[in-house]
Structures are given as structure tokens and as C-alpha cells.
Amino acid sequence: MTLANKRVAVLSPVAWRTPPRQYGAWETVAGNIAEGLVSRGWDVTLFATGDSVTRAQLHSVVDRGYEEDRAIDPKVAEYLHISEVFEHAAEFDLIHSHYDFMALSYTRLVKTPVLTTIHGFSSPAIMPVYQKYRDGYFVSISNADRAPGLNYLATVYNGIDLSLYPLRAQSQERGQERGQERGGDRLIFLGRIHPDKGVHLAIEVARLSGLPLDIAGIIQDKAYFREQVEPHLDRNIRYIGPVDVPGKNQLFEGARALLHLNTIPERFGLVLAEANAAGVPVVAMDLGSCREVIEDGETGFLVNNVPEAVGALERVGEIDSNACRRRVQACFSIETMVEAYERVYRMIFEQEAF
Amino acid sequence: MTLANKRVAVLSPVAWRTPPRQYGAWETVAGNIAEGLVSRGWDVTLFATGDSVTRAQLHSVVDRGYEEDRAIDPKVAEYLHISEVFEHAAEFDLIHSHYDFMALSYTRLVKTPVLTTIHGFSSPAIMPVYQKYRDGYFVSISNADRAPGLNYLATVYNGIDLSLYPLRAQSQERGQERGQERGGDRLIFLGRIHPDKGVHLAIEVARLSGLPLDIAGIIQDKAYFREQVEPHLDRNIRYIGPVDVPGKNQLFEGARALLHLNTIPERFGLVLAEANAAGVPVVAMDLGSCREVIEDGETGFLVNNVPEAVGALERVGEIDSNACRRRVQACFSIETMVEAYERVYRMIFEQEAF
Numbered sequence: 001m002t003l004a005n006k007r008v009a010v011l012s013p014v015a016w017r018t019p020p021r022q023y024g025a026w027e028t029v030a031g032n033i034a035e036g037l038v039s040r041g042w043d044v045t046l047f048a049t050g051d052s053v054t055r056a057q058l059h060s061v062v063d064r065g066y067e068e069d070r071a072i073d074p075k076v077a078e079y080l081h082i083s084e085v086f087e088h089a090a091e092f093d094l095i096h097s098h099y100d101f102m103a104l105s106y107t108r109l110v111k112t113p114v115l116t117t118i119h120g121f122s123s124p125a126i127m128p129v130y131q132k133y134r135d136g137y138f139v140s141i142s143n144a145d146r147a148p149g150l151n152y153l154a155t156v157y158n159g160i161d162l163s164l165y166p167l168r169a170q171s172q173e174r175g176q177e178r179g180q181e182r183g184g185d186r187l188i189f190l191g192r193i194h195p196d197k198g199v200h201l202a203i204e205v206a207r208l209s210g211l212p213l214d215i216a217g218i219i220q221d222k223a224y225f226r227e228q229v230e231p232h233l234d235r236n237i238r239y240i241g242p243v244d245v246p247g248k249n250q251l252f253e254g255a256r257a258l259l260h261l262n263t264i265p266e267r268f269g270l271v272l273a274e275a276n277a278a279g280v281p282v283v284a285m286d287l288g289s290c291r292e293v294i295e296d297g298e299t300g301f302l303v304n305n306v307p308e309a310v311g312a313l314e315r316v317g318e319i320d321s322n323a324c325r326r327r328v329q330a331c332f333s334i335e336t337m338v339e340a341y342e343r344v345y346r347m348i349f350e351q352e353a354f
Numbered sequence: 355m356t357l358a359n360k361r362v363a364v365l366s367p368v369a370w371r372t373p374p375r376q377y378g379a380w381e382t383v384a385g386n387i388a389e390g391l392v393s394r395g396w397d398v399t400l401f402a403t404g405d406s407v408t409r410a411q412l413h414s415v416v417d418r419g420y421e422e423d424r425a426i427d428p429k430v431a432e433y434l435h436i437s438e439v440f441e442h443a444a445e446f447d448l449i450h451s452h453y454d455f456m457a458l459s460y461t462r463l464v465k466t467p468v469l470t471t472i473h474g475f476s477s478p479a480i481m482p483v484y485q486k487y488r489d490g491y492f493v494s495i496s497n498a499d500r501a502p503g504l505n506y507l508a509t510v511y512n513g514i515d516l517s518l519y520p521l522r523a524q525s526q527e528r529g530q531e532r533g534q535e536r537g538g539d540r541l542i543f544l545g546r547i548h549p550d551k552g553v554h555l556a557i558e559v560a561r562l563s564g565l566p567l568d569i570a571g572i573i574q575d576k577a578y579f580r581e582q583v584e585p586h587l588d589r590n591i592r593y594i595g596p597v598d599v600p601g602k603n604q605l606f607e608g609a610r611a612l613l614h615l616n617t618i619p620e621r622f623g624l625v626l627a628e629a630n631a632a633g634v635p636v637v638a639m640d641l642g643s644c645r646e647v648i649e650d651g652e653t654g655f656l657v658n659n660v661p662e663a664v665g666a667l668e669r670v671g672e673i674d675s676n677a678c679r680r681r682v683q684a685c686f687s688i689e690t691m692v693e694a695y696e697r698v699y700r701m702i703f704e705q706e707a708f
Contacts, residue, residue, distance in 0.1 A: 061486075075429075076483055079455065083462075109437075109441065123427065125426075129433060
């Protein structure tokens with residue numbers, strides 16, 4: 001079966017631009033899939049905000065992300081945007097949805113098959129929708145993040161654009177005694193400021209280890225920031241707001257390790273792959289997908305609590321930056337991801353042919 | 355054309371049960387339409403919460419109203435409920451939607467014609483959806499509540515079940531000097547506690563006229579209640595919470611007038627018809643649909659400000675309770691409403707036949 005003559009619609013969320021300027025994991029992955037498919041000769045239409053940047057054909061009815069323009073009503077934007085792709089369903093051989101349970105509710109009204117990449121289950125309240133449409137086509141982004149009973153065709157790990165995250169330079173002040181060849185002494189936290197992401201645990205680790213910590217990300221839980229982050233900010237522990245790609249690379253440059261001490265099972269953890277791509281070791285809580293993304297002792301360390309994280313920091317010098325990047329190239333690149341999705345698309349086209 | 359063999363789906367909201375126990379104008383009207391159609395021999399399926407009460411066939415995927423059961427996620431309930439009727443579209447000759455802009459986003463995915471009764475434009479933000487689907491079939495609930503450019507087939511006034519609101523008894527203490535034959539001396543406010551509904555103006559009128567005021571309804575704007583209602587509550591001005599039908603009739607019994615001093619254009623004002631049905635005169639702000647529902651000097655008075663409202667209260671004795679009820683019977687009964695909708699349905703079936 002030739003695939004390249006198939007027309008694919010990629011439905012990205014409209015919370016942020018695709019790709020997002022700063023935060024926005026779902027839009028990042030949807031955008032990477034569209035780019036990767038274009039590179040491999042597919043006829044791709046990206047349904048995303050009007051200010052999105054893509055080599056695919058862009059189809060948009062919502063000008064800007066509703067998180068970036070408060071004049072836009074999220075509910076209105078979602079109904080207009082999602083229904084738009086389904087109204088054009090006949091123009092496509094496949095709709096690849098990244099729009100959660102809402103898009104599922106339109107799938108039985110069109111003949112075009114719909115593949116849904118589930119980027120996470122935001123709440124138990126949404127499960128009845130997945131259960132109703134469980135016979136659809138689903139992809140999980142890690143083996144850990146699966147719900148029972150859904151028709152999963154595969155796990156496809158998220159892929160990042162490695163050109164955006166080059167291996168960081170050799171350190172000027174080579175830390176011989178630590179055996180570190182790149183990076184500096186700073187710890188970094190990258191992610192939403194939310195209890196799920198364990199910012200408070202990263203702060204605890206920084207204090208116990210005596211290393212400085214840079215905290216970057218959007219403040220999603222204001223009370224949590226006010227009560228459990230802000231009081232600890234000082235010369236050593238800094239909050240620097242959300243960062244874009246250059247900002248991330250700057251952090252990676254001086255980092256000893258990325259701390260990712262999530263308190264609930266991680267679904268994938270895009271930032272783990274980004275840090276590894278730059279050669280930064282990751283100290284991650286062994287919850288959810290982290291052990292699928294990080295190879296313990298090779299690209300970072302999996303820990304179960306704060307003392308273990310402090311201990312792991314003593315050993316991050318053992319991690320080879322080149323090994324970190326090689327693993328991302330092999331497992332979490334756009335090319336790897338898109339090849340995996342091509343296999344999934346092929347499965348769908350074969351099933352639909354009956 | 356015979357109509358009675360046509361199958362109609364009535365899509366009610368799922369914020370509340372249909373009919374609602376207390377507050378819930380949209381569910382009230384959707385329920386009344388379903389009942390009225392059944393009475394006239396139609397094959398009707400009501401899509402509503404599972405605990406709804408109807409003589410139509412009930413189809414439900416959401417057990418209870420999301421406003422009545424906080425365990426239900428409103429967004430999940432809406433997507434599941436609305437998509438359900440469209441997934442069953444082929445079983446119906448017409449879908450009559452009372453579900454605002456959200457249901458419009460499914461209409462182009464089915465062949466069954468969809469009539470939308472617009473119960474109100476909640477925000478300018480939703481207008482892009484109506485503009486996109488402006489060539490659909492629309493009914494306005496008053497001439498005042500129309501948006502430009504939409505394909506309106508008619509204005510159909512809301513109809514109430516007159517058997518629920520009997521003409522109140524003759525007053526024991528007949529107020530000869532005021533010429534009043536029924537009711538008492540109390541003023542009543544019935545509606546959402548929200549600045550749009552002008553509860554603060556009703557309070558001002560009560561104070562200036564020296565008459566007691568009973569305020570009934572759900573508190574939709576808590577800050578407004580706390581700041582502009584609660585401080586004025588005393589022996590004369592009471593807040594009694596939301597009321598059901600018997601509760602309303604009890605209020606009507608002792609009422610001199612219903613005060614409806616809305617601060618934005620009223621869309622219809624179901625409670626005006628309910629009060630009039632019971633024989634209670636209405637003093638209403640001359641904004642939006644009020645002059646379509648209230649006949650000035652016959653079933654109440656239209657006013658432009660608080661002093662005019664106080665003045666109108668001196669004249670409510672001139673209003674004949676029987677005239678109030680007769681007008682509701684003629685213009686705002688279920689039968690009148692359903693006959694009007696039958697004419698609209700006929701227009702749609704004729705247009706679709708081409």
C-alpha cells in the first residue's frame with residue numbers, strides 16, 4: 001500500500017499556537033507530527049490556530065490560542081475548531097486528533113477514520129467519554145498512561161525536534177572531581193508550577209544538596225506557588241517564569257541535572273527528552289512513564305523520594321552526555337515518532353479496507 | 355402534509371432536570387414543547403437528563419443535571435448529551451434544539467434538519483458560532499431578542515402550563531381603597547440573583563413604597579448578593595431562596611405585584627407570564643421583550659426607572675386579574691406555543707422537500 005498519496009488532517013489543540021511559543025506539550029507534539037509527515041512526503045493539513053507555523057497546509061478558524069488571547073472564549077473556540085475538521089472529513093483519509101475527549105464526540109458522524117493520541121486523562125470525569133468511544137483508534141504516549149478497555153493500536157513515544165536542543169558545549173570549568181565533562185552546578189526545574197510536578201520537592205532537594213535551583217514554567221496553581229514556592233525563593237533558588245526554546249538551552253548549558261520529581265504518574269514528560277537531548281542528566285521520580293523515558297544509570301536516575309534524589313545528584317557525573325543524546329535520537333526523535341505513526345496509520349487503513 | 359407521523363427529537367439542556375424542580379427556564383420550555391407535541395399526537399423523543407419526567411419517549415445519557423450533582427463534569431455531560439442526539443439523527447425527521455451554540459456545531463454532519471430555539475445570547479463571544487451557522491433554522495423567543503443575519507423562521511413566545519399557575523383566590527381583606535380584588539400587599543421578586551435582574555432596584559422600590567418584598571431565586575452572583583442584597587434584608591425585605599411551583603403560587607397569593615426591573619434587555623421573562631397567569635400584575639422595566647409579554651396598563655405597567663415603578667405600584671389596583679390570565683391563555687400557553695412551532699416545523703419540512 002502506498003501511503004504518501006493519503007491525505008491526513010492533524011487536529012491540534014487551540015490553547016496555544018502550534019508550535020507553542022513556550023508552554024504547550026500537546027501543540028508541540030501535534031506540530032512535530034505534522035512536520036515529520038511533511039518531511040516524509042505526506043499530504044498534511046494542520047488544523048490549529050491561525051498564527052501557527054507549519055510546512056503543512058494550515059486550516060484555522062480560531063485566530064490565536066485562547067490561553068494567549070483572553071478575548072477568545074475557550075468553549076467557543078473549541079466547538080468551532082473541532083467541528084471544522086469534521087465538517088471537512090470527506091477531504092481526508094485519516095483524521096489524527098490530539099483534541100482529547102471532545103473530538104471523540106464527533107467521530108461517529110463521519111466516515112473518515114479518526115486516530116486519537118491520548119496525551120493524558122485530565123480527570124476521572126472524562127472517562128465515560130473514552131468508554132463510550134472505546135472502539136475507536138487510540139495511541140498512548142507511554143505504556144504507563146493507558147486506561148483499560150480502549151482499543152489501543154500502539155504506544156508511540158513523543159518525538160522532539162533535536163535540532164532545537166543541541167548537545168551543550170563542553171564546560172569551561174571542567175569538574176574533574178565529579179567526573180563531569182559538560183554543564184555546570186545548577187539544578188533546573190522545567191514545567192508547570194503545580195503540585196503534580198513536585199516543585200516543592202525540587203526545592204527540598206536543592207536545599208539539602210546545597211546546589212542552586214532555577215525554576216522555570218507557567219504558574220498553573222497560584223495558591224501552590226504562593227504557599228510552597230515563593231517563600232523559598234532566595235539568591236540560590238530562583239523562579240524565572242516560563243521560558244522558550246533558547247531559554248531552555250541556556251538553562252541546560254549551566255545545569256548539573258534536571259529535577260523532575262513529579263508526585264503523580266507522569267504521562268510522558270517531554271522535558272526529560274529535551275534535557276537529555278542537550279546532554280543534561282535527569283533525576284526523575286520513578287512514577288508513570290519516567291522509567292520509559294529515562295534509562296536508570298544511563299541517561300539519569302530514577303528515584304523514589306527526596307533523599308534518593310539528593311544521593312543521585314552525587315552520581316550524575318557518571319552520566320555520559322553523548323549517551324543521553326544518542327538515546328533521544330534513537331527513541332524520541334520526530335523521525336522515530338513519525339515512523340511509528342506511519343505503522344499505526346497503515347494498520348488503520350488495512351482495517352478500514354475490510 | 356400530515357405532520358403527526360413525523361418523528362421529532364427535542365434536545366433539552368442538562369443543567370437541570372426537565373422540567374426543572376425550581377430554576378431552569380430553558381428546560382421548562384423544552385419540556386413544555388415535548389408535552390404539547392405529545393398532546394397533539396406527535397411522535398416525540400425528549401433528550402434530557404435521566405431523571406426527567408415526560409410523556410414523550412425519554413432518551414438520556416446523563417443521569418442528573420450537572421447543576422444538581424457536582425460529581426458530573428458539565429463539559430463532559432454536554433459533549434456526551436449533545437452528540438447523542440446527532441448520532442441518532444437518522445431516526446428523526448426533525449431535531450429541535452434548545453442547546454445553544456454547542457449543538458449548532460454538529461448540525462452540518464447530519465442530514466436531519468435542525469431547528470434551534472435561541473433562548474438568549476449569553477455573551478458576544480458566542481456570536482461567531484451563530485454567524486457561521488446563520489443559514490440554519492432559528493426561532494427567537496421575542497422580537498426583541500434577535501441577532502442580525504440569522505435565518506429566523508418566526509418568533510415563538512414561550513408557553514407555560516397554565517394548570518400549574520391557577521388564578522389566585524379572592525383576597526380575604528379586600529383592599530377597597532386600592533380597588534384590588536385579589537392578592538395582598540407584598541411585592542415579589544422572582545429570578546436569578548444577578549445584577550442583570552435588578553434585585554437592587556426591586557429593593558429600592560420596596561423601601562420607597564414602604565411595601566414588604568419577598569426575594570426568591572437562586573444566587574447566581576454571590577458577590578452581588580453579598581454586597582447589594584444581603585445588607586438590605588430585614589423584617590420587610592426577605593430572601594427566601596429558590597422556590598418550586600407551589601412556592602411560587604404561595605408568593606402569588608399574597609402579592610400586590612411582581613417587580614421585574616431588569617437592567618439589560620429581557621429575552622422573554624417566563625416569570626412574567628407565570629405571575630400574570632395567577633392574576634398578579636407585573637411592574638417591569640421597559641427593556642427588551644417586556645413590552646411583548648406585558649400589555650402596559652392591562653396586565654401590568656412598563657416603567658423606565660425606580661420612581662416610575664413606585665408610581666406604578668399605586669395604580670396596580672386598576673389591573674384586572676382575569677384580564678391578566680386571559681392574555682396568558684391567549685398568547686403564552688403551551689397550546690399557543692406548540693401550534694406556532696407546528697407552523698415552523700411545516701415550513702422546514704416544505705423547504706427540505708425541495
